[in-house]
Amino acid sequence: MSMKPNAKTVLEVKDLQTYFKTDAGIVKAVDGVSFSVREGETIGIVGESGSGKSVTNLSLMRLIPSPPGRIVGGEILFEGRDILKLTEKQMRSIRGKKISMIFQDPMTSLNPFLKISTQMVETIRLHEKDVSTQEALERSIEMLKLVGIPSAEKRIQSYPHQFSGGMRQRVMIAQALSCNAEVLIADEPTTALDVTIQAQILELIAKLSDKMGTAVILITHDLGVVAGMCDQVCVMYAGKIVEKAETDELYARPSHPYTEGLIKSVPRMDTTKKGNRLFSIEGQPPNVIDLPPCCPFHPRCHKAMEVCRHAYPPVKDLGKGHEVACWLFADESEKQQALKEANVKEKAE
Amino acid sequence: MTKYIVNRLLGMIPTLLIIITLSFFIVRIAPGGPFASERKLPEVVERNINAKYHLDEPLIQQYGRYMFDILRGDLGPSFKYKDYDVNYYIANSLPKSIVLGSYAMLLALVFGISAGIIAAIRQNTWLDYLSMGVAVIGISVPLFVIAPVLQLIFAMKLKWLPTSGWYTTGEGWKTVILPAVSLSFAYFANIARLTRSSMLETLRSDYIRTAKAKGMKNTTIIFKHAMKGAMLPIVSYLGPAFAGIITGSIVVEQIFRVPGLGKFFVQSSFNRDYTLIVGVVIVYSAILIVMNFVVDIIYAQLDPRITYK
Ligand SMILES: Nc1ncnc2c1ncn2[C@@H]1O[C@H](COP(=O)(O)OP(=O)(O)O)[C@@H](O)[C@H]1O
Ligand code: SF4
Ligand SMILES: [Mg+2]
Numbered sequence A: 001m002s003m004k005p006n007a008k009t010v011l012e013v014k015d016l017q018t019y020f021k022t023d024a025g026i027v028k029a030v031d032g033v034s035f036s037v038r039e040g041e042t043i044g045i046v047g048e049s050g051s052g053k054s055v056t057n058l059s060l061m062r063l064i065p066s067p068p069g070r071i072v073g074g075e076i077l078f079e080g081r082d083i084l085k086l087t088e089k090q091m092r093s094i095r096g097k098k099i100s101m102i103f104q105d106p107m108t109s110l111n112p113f114l115k116i117s118t119q120m121v122e123t124i125r126l127h128e129k130d131v132s133t134q135e136a137l138e139r140s141i142e143m144l145k146l147v148g149i150p151s152a153e154k155r156i157q158s159y160p161h162q163f164s165g166g167m168r169q170r171v172m173i174a175q176a177l178s179c180n181a182e183v184l185i186a187d188e189p190t191t192a193l194d195v196t197i198q199a200q201i202l203e204l205i206a207k208l209s210d211k212m213g214t215a216v217i218l219i220t221h222d223l224g225v226v227a228g229m230c231d232q233v234c235v236m237y238a239g240k241i242v243e244k245a246e247t248d249e250l251y252a253r254p255s256h257p258y259t260e261g262l263i264k265s266v267p268r269m270d271t272t273k274k275g276n277r278l279f280s281i282e283g284q285p286p287n288v289i290d291l292p293p294c295c296p297f298h299p300r301c302h303k304a305m306e307v308c309r310h311a312y313p314p315v316k317d318l319g320k321g322h323e324v325a326c327w328l329f330a331d332e333s334e335k336q337q338a339l340k341e342a343n344v345k346e347k348a349e
Numbered sequence B: 001m002t003k004y005i006v007n008r009l010l011g012m013i014p015t016l017l018i019i020i021t022l023s024f025f026i027v028r029i030a031p032g033g034p035f036a037s038e039r040k041l042p043e044v045v046e047r048n049i050n051a052k053y054h055l056d057e058p059l060i061q062q063y064g065r066y067m068f069d070i071l072r073g074d075l076g077p078s079f080k081y082k083d084y085d086v087n088y089y090i091a092n093s094l095p096k097s098i099v100l101g102s103y104a105m106l107l108a109l110v111f112g113i114s115a116g117i118i119a120a121i122r123q124n125t126w127l128d129y130l131s132m133g134v135a136v137i138g139i140s141v142p143l144f145v146i147a148p149v150l151q152l153i154f155a156m157k158l159k160w161l162p163t164s165g166w167y168t169t170g171e172g173w174k175t176v177i178l179p180a181v182s183l184s185f186a187y188f189a190n191i192a193r194l195t196r197s198s199m200l201e202t203l204r205s206d207y208i209r210t211a212k213a214k215g216m217k218n219t220t221i222i223f224k225h226a227m228k229g230a231m232l233p234i235v236s237y238l239g240p241a242f243a244g245i246i247t248g249s250i251v252v253e254q255i256f257r258v259p260g261l262g263k264f265f266v267q268s269s270f271n272r273d274y275t276l277i278v279g280v281v282i283v284y285s286a287i288l289i290v291m292n293f294v295v296d297i298i299y300a301q302l303d304p305r306i307t308y309k
Helices: A053-060 A088-094 A116-127 A133-146 A165-177 A195-212 A223-229 A247-252 A257-264 A332-348 B002-029 B043-052 B059-071 B086-121 B126-140 B143-157 B174-203 B206-213 B218-247 B250-255 B262-270 B274-302
Strands: A009-022 A025-038 A042-046 A069-078 A099-102 A183-187 A215-220 A232-237 A240-246 A315-317 A323-325
Touching: A009 A053, A025 A042, A025 A053, A025 A069, A025 A215, A025 A232, A025 A240, A042 A053, A042 A223, A053 A069, A053 A183, A053 A215, A099 A165, A099 B206, A116 A133, A116 A165, A133 A165, A165 A195, A183 A195, A195 A215, A195 A223, A215 A223, A223 A247, A232 A247, A232 A257, A240 A247, A240 A257, B002 B059, B002 B274, B059 B274, B086 B126, B086 B174, B086 B218, B086 B250, B086 B262, B086 B274, B126 B174, B143 B174, B143 B250, B174 B218, B174 B250, B206 B218, B218 B274, B250 B262, B262 B274
Parallel strands: A042 A215, A042 A232, A099 A183, A183 A215
Antiparallel strands: A009 A025, A009 A069, A232 A240, A240 A323, A315 A323
């Protein structure tokens, strides 16, 4: 972990909205997400399954399956340009070269029909046309060595099924970093792996990104993973970022009730004894179809107030870039105003 | 691999022997016989005939004799067509059926796979609806409608192609076109639908998402990354389909007067022509077994996860 407060911003997401049109209605999978990633830093996106983490990051790559999905609003600024305004061809020169991505399931993310060498060489040659196949192969072998694949020269000629899950994720990382990407998006890179291997893979990502100066967006549903790795954390709930802060600050002052719940539910070596059941947040995340104006967390929140049921909370800055979207931090007058508006609206209907 | 191939080839022998044995007995258990006709034959004549074809011997002895002949490559005399034996009929008709079937299969593969891929990558556009519309017609309209309609249009009205016949009738390769196209229709339809659904499924898989995230072009993704996986179901379909297309073309053979094997399939059963029935069954089974074997080999070539030892 390295704090880089003065580093340049490489990626800035502003008010991103990605919706899916389904038979049941419009799924607002991502609804007004903003965050920025500085050069070389690691930012964590945390939230329960279904909170919109993957959709957010697939949007950055413009890989939302369409139909049914569509990015309906916002900006994604990368190196000063809005990715959403690029042509498909320009976008392809960013994918895999400037921003690359690794996925949850390393067992299915590599093509089972092609040798590792084929898949790695094609990635390099796709983005660097003047590199010969031989050079690309040599670089791929170097990358495999770097991620800790033993006898890489030989193993590169094997097929994915000849590797274990952890080794495949290493190959994915090697491939993703082979063109020296500025940003690596890792979407739950260890969720599908054995617990013993998870730590190794995270360590590898941390080590390599540090060495190569790559910024990392680490998606996870496990706040425990974030603690050791990330400079900054965004907590997502129902398609929105509900709290955002530097990691130490977030742990020191978790402010959103959802974040508190997440932190309490992280298993800890010192306190979790036998019979001492792990805390978990009760209830289910809401359906993001036709969500009425409210704090989407209110049915599960033990601090919920009347206003929480009628309006989405404003985002408050608690200082040092610590932002939270919760009515607990709003002024009394704001709450009254929101309640008044909500009541007016309800009467008008 | 070599060991596997040898084992598979050797394994075909007992399979075939069992098929021969079963068909030998089943045709003889079925009611009626090759020489049962409305008019009762004089007893002497019947006895002579039975003696000539060894039908007077106990069944097990007939079986022994038949198996012995088969091992020497002799499928016996036809009980119906007196002039020639079963070997002759099969040797004469099978190559024509294979030629016709191969052309039909080639057409079905080329057009079926192309249509399926186009339909998949242009899902829910007019191209998709057009290809799948044609495929539904191919599956639902029977051959005895398709074939005469094609014949009517291209042979009788437009006179581009001969109405019927085969190479030997002097018009050469042109005679193959109409029967091959007719015969290919249903197979084209199946292959197009299979290709479409399997391509769509492959395109949804994680490794295709990885390829996209690497910045690859759609066409490269389809041909380099998706093709092999998408073709596996087609390869499995090809084994039985090829056996079927070679042997099951009776309607087309009748309409276009192609002297192929299909005719014997039906006639030999009507005639209770024991040896010819079994002969045709052997040919069909052999083709099916060999094709399935070929399919398994191709499958292993395509999918590195499958290795034969
Ligand atoms: N292709 C899709 N069609 C419809 N809804 C989708 C699609 N992909 C994702 N969603 C919806 O978007 C929401 C967020 O999903 P996702 O980003 O995958 O969550 P996670 O935080 O677990 O990664 C979910 O409610 C999910 O149902
Ligand atoms: S806004 Fe209200 S319901 Fe939502 S988290 Fe804050 S206190 Fe709980
Ligand atoms: Mg996800």
